[in-house]
Amino acid sequence: MSCTVRIASPLRSYSAGAATLAARGSTLAEVLANLEQRCPGIRFRMIDEHDRIRPHMRLFVNTSEARELSAAVRPGDTVHVICALSGG
Amino acid sequence: MAGTLWIGTRKGLFALRADGARRNWKLAGPQFLGEIIHHVVQDPREPRVLLLASKTGHLGPTVFRSTDRGRSWREAARPPAFRTGQDGEEARAVQRVFWLTPGHRTERASWYAGSSPAGLFRSSDGGEHWEPVAGFNDHPMRPKWAAHGTPDGEFLHSILVDPRDPRHLYIAISIGGVFESSDAGGNWTPLNEGCAADFLPDPSVPFGHDPHCMVQHPGRPERLYQQNHCGIYRLDGPGRRWRRIGEAMPKKVGDIGFPIVLHPTDPDTAWVVPMDGRSVWPRTSVGGKPAVYGTRDGGASWRRLDRGLPHSQAWFTVLRQAMCTDTRERPGVYFGTTGGEVWASTNSGDSWRCLARHLPEIYSVSHAA
Numbered sequence: 224m225s226c227t228v229r230i231a232s233p234l235r236s237y238s239a240g241a242a243t244l245a246a247r248g249s250t251l252a253e254v255l256a257n258l259e260q261r262c263p264g265i266r267f268r269m270i271d272e273h274d275r276i277r278p279h280m281r282l283f284v285n286t287s288e289a290r291e292l293s294a295a296v297r298p299g300d301t302v303h304v305i306c307a308l309s310g311g
Numbered sequence: 312m313a314g315t316l317w318i319g320t321r322k323g324l325f326a327l328r329a330d331g332a333r334r335n336w337k338l339a340g341p342q343f344l345g346e347i348i349h350h351v352v353q354d355p356r357e358p359r360v361l362l363l364a365s366k367t368g369h370l371g372p373t374v375f376r377s378t379d380r381g382r383s384w385r386e387a388a389r390p391p392a393f394r395t396g397q398d399g400e401e402a403r404a405v406q407r408v409f410w411l412t413p414g415h416r417t418e419r420a421s422w423y424a425g426s427s428p429a430g431l432f433r434s435s436d437g438g439e440h441w442e443p444v445a446g447f448n449d450h451p452m453r454p455k456w457a458a459h460g461t462p463d464g465e466f467l468h469s470i471l472v473d474p475r476d477p478r479h480l481y482i483a484i485s486i487g488g489v490f491e492s493s494d495a496g497g498n499w500t501p502l503n504e505g506c507a508a509d510f511l512p513d514p515s516v517p518f519g520h521d522p523h524c525m526v527q528h529p530g531r532p533e534r535l536y537q538q539n540h541c542g543i544y545r546l547d548g549p550g551r552r553w554r555r556i557g558e559a560m561p562k563k564v565g566d567i568g569f570p571i572v573l574h575p576t577d578p579d580t581a582w583v584v585p586m587d588g589r590s591v592w593p594r595t596s597v598g599g600k601p602a603v604y605g606t607r608d609g610g611a612s613w614r615r616l617d618r619g620l621p622h623s624q625a626w627f628t629v630l631r632q633a634m635c636t637d638t639r640e641r642p643g644v645y646f647g648t649t650g651g652e653v654w655a656s657t658n659s660g661d662s663w664r665c666l667a668r669h670l671p672e673i674y675s676v677s678h679a680a
Contacts, residue, residue, distance in 0.1 A: 233345075233370055264386050268370035271404035272392035279369035306369040 226300040228258060233306050237265035246302070251282060252292035254302055269304065281305040314637055315679045316645055317361070317381065318653060319348030322671035324363065326381065333643055333657045336666045342384070343375075350632050351381075352411045353679035354437075356419050361679065362438045364408035364424065372408045374424065376438045380679070391424045391432035391441040393448060401454070403428055406463070410632070412470040415477030425467030429457040429484045431496065446497040447482070447490075456501070456518050457487040459511075468631065469525035473532050481535070483522035489537065490518075505553035507541035523569045524631040528578035536581055536610075538571040538631075543583060545610050556610025560585065564597050564604070564615075570634035574659075575642055579609040582616075582636075582644055582660055584629040595626040603644070605660045619663035620654065627652070632675035647673030 225245040230238045238244055244261070248254035252274070259266040269280045274292055276282055282289045283303040284296055296302060313329040316336075323341035346365045354360035361381050366372040374391065375384040393403045405426045414421025420437040423444075431444040447453065457465045466485045473479035478495040481502070488506075490499040501518040508520045521540030528534050533548035536556075543557030543566045557566025567588030574580035582605045587593045596602070602617035627648035634646040644656045651670035656663045 233367055263388065264373070264390075267390060267392070268373065271371060272395060273402040273404055275402075275404065277369070277371050308368045310368070 226254060226296050226298065226302055228254065228302045229304060231304045231306045234265055234268065234304060237262040237268075248296055250292065251284065251289055251294045251296060251302065254296050255292065279307050279309070281307050313639075313643075315381070316635075316653065316655075316666075317351035317353075317675070317677050317679060318647055318667070318670060318673060319351050319363070319632070319675035319677075320647075320651070320671035320673050321347055324348045324351065325667070325670060327653060327666055333637075333639075333655070336655075338667050342381075347407070348674060349407060349409050350411045350675045351677050352413065353677065354413050354422075356413065356416055358680055360437065362411050362422060364411055366407055372405050372426070374408055374411070374438055374441070387434075387439055387441060389440040391426055391430070392443070393430055394443050394445075403430065403448075405430060408432075409466045410468040410470055412472060415472050416474070418477055421477075423470045423472070423480075425470050425482065427466045428464035429453075429467040429487060431467055431470070431482060433496070444496040446492065446494075447499055450499060452499075456490065456499075457484050459486045459519055461486070469522065471525065471527045471535075473527070474529050475532055481525065481527070483525045483537070485523055485540070486519065486521045488518040488520040489522050489525060502546075502551060503553070504551055505546075505555070506537070506539055506544055507555070509541055524571050526571055526573050526581075528573050530576060531578035534578055534609075536571050536573065538568050538583055540567065540588070542566045543568075543571065543610065556606070559606075559611060560604060560613050561615075564602070565589070568629070569594075569631040570629055570646070572634050572636050572644065575636060575638050576640070577607075580605065580607050580659075581610070582606075582634070584634060584646060586628055593626075594628050596628075599624050599626050601625050601627060603646070603656075603660050603663070616656070616660035617663070618661060619656075626650075630674055632677070633673050635676050635678045637678045638680055643678075645676050645678065647676040649673065 246257045313333045316327040318325040323344040325340035349364045361377045363375045374387040410425035412423045422434045424432040431447040432441045469483035471481040480492045488503040491502045503520045525537045535546045537544040544553040560566040604613045627650040637643040653667040
């Protein structure tokens, strides 16, 4: 069973322009690992070397913001990758 | 062709290409529009290869590599990253890859990268995979060496590889000081004697200084020059004490700045761009009158070089990677400004002309043959 990942535009160079991708996993960590297999390099630009979500990235599972990669993801969920850019 | 000037900006990568006489320049780009480009460096061992350090406002830092002189780029498979720490350790994450340096000519695929917060990384495969240099990143003194970083984190830059010995390295940390390794980065020793650190409670400390840019002359590698937060310095090995050659600068101009560049064949010739380091540190051209200063005698004397530059109301800053020379016998000298202008001199600084305007804030200018 898979979820849907909505890819923010700054990351679409990794998804060949796709705005959504299907991914597998029961946690955000697993979903991102699955995504990384198909889109090499995408994870490190969202998540640092200590598995922390980067300061200007926000991850939502459906409408709830996930602060940790251990957040549960169920089949049919939508994971939103949002870029929280500030300044000019 | 006389080569290419690669212009790394806060909003993308541009290229200025010259004809053989360096008279006509054509601006190309942007590539990587919207990405922050901190450094672009050609591999002198393999001139078709370029490495580029980038990030965006929201995405993490990475490195791209070109093998066709910058026509196309491919991201590193493993960008620079600190090792995952043990429980209880400080969990440092690379915020930006700030500096790139090709390795020694005998180690053809080796590269070094410096980051903020201060970290040193090495690639042995041309920039595809990067590993932390544990001898520095995990050195027991590192938390003290890089203890006074600014809110953006301290920057590791000016990675120098001794052309005589691939194991002999220098690095500079702003703020932290200059450090030297004679065993390929296994261990490091502070090298700051003689440098001022007048912003610290104890200015006589062995480290904690603020080198802005350090360069080594390829033809005389025992000589280092340094543009520091507290002046311009020179060190002639095997001595280990820096001498403040900026004291020969006019007092009303001072010897504060970011970049320093050297003549490709004459180790006595260097250029700097002084900035205002008084009171609240505007870091703009002094008095709104930009000038390059050049020395032909190793810093014993300096000459103002401002013909062609604006004579008033020009308040730009030239950042540490934003100045370079080319490799001609009478070298071109180039710099980019925080106001998005690129200036060039093809007569060793005697006169200047503007090659490009209205670019984003310029972070780096580098020459590729």
